Amino acid sequence: xxxxxxxxxxxxxxxxxxxxxxxxxxxxxxxxxxxxxxxxxxxxxxxxxxxxxxxxxxxxxxxxxxxxxxxxxxxxxxxxxxxxxxxxxxxxxxxxxxxxxxxxxxxxxxxxxxxxxxxxxxxxxxxxxxxxxxxxxxxxxxxxxxxxxxxxxxxxxxxxxxxxxxxxxxxxxxxxxxxxxxxxxxxxxxxxxxxxxxxxxxxxxxxxxxxxxxxxxxxxxxxxxxxxxxxxxxxxxxxxxxxxxxxxxxxxxxxxxxxxxxxxxxxxxxxxxxxxxxxxxxxxxxxxxxxxxxxxxxxxxxxxxxxxxxxxxxxxxxxxxxxxxxxxxxxxxxxxxx
Amino acid sequence: xxxxxxxxxxxxxxxxxxxxxxxxxxxxxxxxxxxxxxxxxxxxxxxxxxxxxxxxxxxxxxxxxxxxxxxxxxxxxxxxxxxxxxxxxxxxxxxxxxxxxxxxxxxxxxxxxxxxxxxxxxxxxxxxxxxxxxxxxxxxxxxxxxxxxxxxxxxxxxxxxxxxxxxxxxxxxxxxxxxxxxxxxxxxxxxxxxxxxxxxxxxxxxxxxxxxxxxxxxxxxxxxxxxxxxxxxxxxxxxxxxxxxxxxxxxxxxxxxxxxxxxxxxxxxxxxxxxxxxxxxxxxxxxxxxxxxxxxxxxxxxxxxxxxxxxx
Numbered sequence: 245x246x247x248x249x250x251x252x253x254x255x256x257x258x259x260x261x262x263x264x265x266x267x268x269x270x271x272x273x274x275x276x277x278x279x280x281x282x283x284x285x286x287x288x289x290x291x292x293x294x295x296x297x298x299x300x301x302x303x304x305x306x307x308x309x310x311x312x313x314x315x316x317x318x319x320x321x322x323x324x325x326x327x328x329x330x331x332x333x334x335x336x337x338x339x340x341x342x343x344x345x346x347x348x349x350x351x352x353x354x355x356x357x358x359x360x361x362x363x364x365x366x367x368x369x370x371x372x373x374x375x376x377x378x379x380x381x382x383x384x385x386x387x388x389x390x391x392x393x394x395x396x397x398x399x400x401x402x403x404x405x406x407x408x409x410x411x412x413x414x415x416x417x418x419x420x421x422x423x424x425x426x427x428x429x430x431x432x433x434x435x436x437x438x439x440x441x442x443x444x445x446x447x448x449x450x451x452x453x454x455x456x457x458x459x460x461x462x463x464x465x466x467x468x469x470x471x472x473x474x475x476x477x478x479x480x481x482x483x484x485x486x487x488x489x490x491x492x493x494x495x496x497x498x499x500x501x502x503x504x505x506x507x508x509x510x511x512x513x514x515x516x517x518x519x520x521x522x523x524x525x526x527x528x529x530x531x532x533x534x535x536x537x538x539x540x541x542x543x544x545x546x547x548x549x550x551x552x553x554x555x556x557x558x559x560x561x562x563x564x565x566x567x568x569x570x571x572x573x574x575x576x577x578x579x580x581x582x
Numbered sequence: 583x584x585x586x587x588x589x590x591x592x593x594x595x596x597x598x599x600x601x602x603x604x605x606x607x608x609x610x611x612x613x614x615x616x617x618x619x620x621x622x623x624x625x626x627x628x629x630x631x632x633x634x635x636x637x638x639x640x641x642x643x644x645x646x647x648x649x650x651x652x653x654x655x656x657x658x659x660x661x662x663x664x665x666x667x668x669x670x671x672x673x674x675x676x677x678x679x680x681x682x683x684x685x686x687x688x689x690x691x692x693x694x695x696x697x698x699x700x701x702x703x704x705x706x707x708x709x710x711x712x713x714x715x716x717x718x719x720x721x722x723x724x725x726x727x728x729x730x731x732x733x734x735x736x737x738x739x740x741x742x743x744x745x746x747x748x749x750x751x752x753x754x755x756x757x758x759x760x761x762x763x764x765x766x767x768x769x770x771x772x773x774x775x776x777x778x779x780x781x782x783x784x785x786x787x788x789x790x791x792x793x794x795x796x797x798x799x800x801x802x803x804x805x806x807x808x809x810x811x812x813x814x815x816x817x818x819x820x821x822x823x824x825x826x827x828x829x830x831x832x833x834x835x836x837x838x839x840x841x842x843x844x845x846x847x848x849x850x851x852x853x854x855x856x857x858x859x860x861x862x863x864x865x866x867x868x869x870x871x872x873x874x875x876x877x878x879x880x881x882x883x884x885x886x887x888x889x890x891x892x893x894x
Binding site: 333378382384385387388389391392393394395396397398399400402403406513516517520525526527556557558559560561562563564565566568569572573576577 | 644689693694695696698699700702703704705706707708709710711712713714715717815822825826829835836865867868869870871872873874875877878881882
């Protein structure tokens with residue numbers, strides 16, 4: 245890992261660092277492209293089929309696949325970015341996504357698709373509201389609160405599974421279409437994700453709610469003194485986060501097509517990693533969703549690379565951790581922020 | 583006043599534990615020394631994970647990699663004990679644990695990345711290391727290690743496992759608390775900048791706190807290996823459980839307050855609630871829900887009670 249020298253480097257480097265701090269997307273996109281290039285060197289032709297003798301310049305199939313698997317991760321990362329803006333974190337998103345997917349898959353056959361989806365989404369909102377109540381009203385640390393509700397939701401899911409063990413599961417057709425189908429070469433999920441991402445960016449940048457999130461994260465006391473009702477913001481924030489997680493769970497269900505009791509749980513820690521790599525501070529007040537999306541893509545490319553390396557699973561897991569740490573450390577070093 | 587409240591919390595936890603023990607006896611008149619012994623044995627890894635977590639949280643940090651470090655120590659113990667005699671292996675595992683913790687702490691200091699993120703990344707790293715050491719459950723443990731946590735000591739009613747927790751925690755923590763290092767750990771937890779200005783080396787203290795956490799995790803890993811007789815490379819559910827017990831035990835997230843006794847009592851409270859629910863023939867899945875509610879409920883109650891202190 246190359247690290248910039250510690251004591252006051254030359255002014256040019258410092259200016260470069262400040263420039264990158266103002267435009268965090270540039271090094272991120274650069275790193276993503278670097279990774280893709282490395283992948284291309286490792287397996288010539290995977291990204292640019294023309295080098296392997298086919299007549300495409302860029303493999304739409306590969307890019308589509310990359311995007312497809314990054315979407316649920318990027319959606320869960322939205323939950324982390326939004327909550328981290330207020331110096332919180334939502335560790336219940338993995339469980340919420342799993343609950344939503346499982347509930348939807350088990351109910352769709354018996355009560356119809358639309359009610360099943362509605363119930364699945366409201367599960368997410370309910371867990372989110374409980375989180376918001378705990379964090380905003382009772383003032384429990386978000387880490388503890390969301391960990392606890394995640395635990396409770398897991399237990400409820402296991403009990404629920406015993407009740408519907410004979411019911412069988414059914415993946416609603418449109419979710420399967422969203423998860424596995426392609427239109428114009430791109431996965432269908434992308435056509436849901438793009439409006440979603442724009443919506444999140446719009447919330448963060450152009451709405452009063454978004455400004456409240458930044459304000460609460462920068463200085464909660466000051467925000468309170470200027471008349472912000474913190475508990476209302478938290479309630480709305482965590483409910484939104486729960487809803488997003490539930491939607492992500494439904495999308496993921498369509499992609500995996502195999503509801504299980506731990507479907508989306510492995511996505512939880514990577515979603516935190518994606519947000520952090522994307523330049524969101526866990527101390528609140530600073531964050532960007534565009535960065536988190538790139539972060540999710542970076543994690544996916546890394547995943548592909550590590551799979552291609554055919555290393556033992558342990559080395560892959562360890563390398564994954566090391567890279568997350570290295571990227572974040574480098575980012576902190578260059579921009580001088582934490 | 584603050585210390586009074588802190589002790590009040592620990593005392594009420596102890597009373598609660600006593601009440602729960604009585605309740606267990608009422609539900610299951612046959613519950614006796616044997617039940618207590620298996621309870622203490624099952625609580626061993628949880629207790630060590632909790633002790634480690636408590637130290638870093640007191641120092642104002644958090645270590646998400648405890649379960650992974652325990653897995654590394656468990657497989658190291660299992661692999662080493664298959665090949666060499668137990669005592670050197672035992673010592674090697676302890677130093678491996680402390681070294682892993684020190685690496686966590688050093689990375690936090692030198693990269694300046696927030697502790698949650700560093701230990702989150704290290705969670706993957708240590709998990710991977712455990713898988714590299716032993717790709718599937720295997721190895722063996724020394725007989726004396728298994729014997730050490732089974733049965734009773736001195737009195738016919740004192741489980742060895744319980745004694746081990748008490749001794750390890752006391753030997754590591756009690757002297758430490760009275761030294762400069764122990765004081766520094768509390769100081770950087772309550773106000774890092776103030777601690778720095780009063781001449782405490784924040785970096786060194788933090789690394790020491792994480793190394794102590796790693797040491798406790800090594801004991802946790804050893805007890806895991808002793809409980810199962812093999813090394814299991816996949817981390818268990820100790821992360822969530824340890825955070826829950828630490829918070830229930832009266833250690834404030836954010837650092838500077840609390841001790842080790844409260845969290846350790848909390849571990850037993852959480853375990854005995856599990857036992858009670860099992861004795862009452864409650865669906866084990868419902869037990870998970872109840873545990874979640876207890877964790878959230880207790881923290882809510884605790885926060886509400888100390889809201890004034892926490893706000894200041």
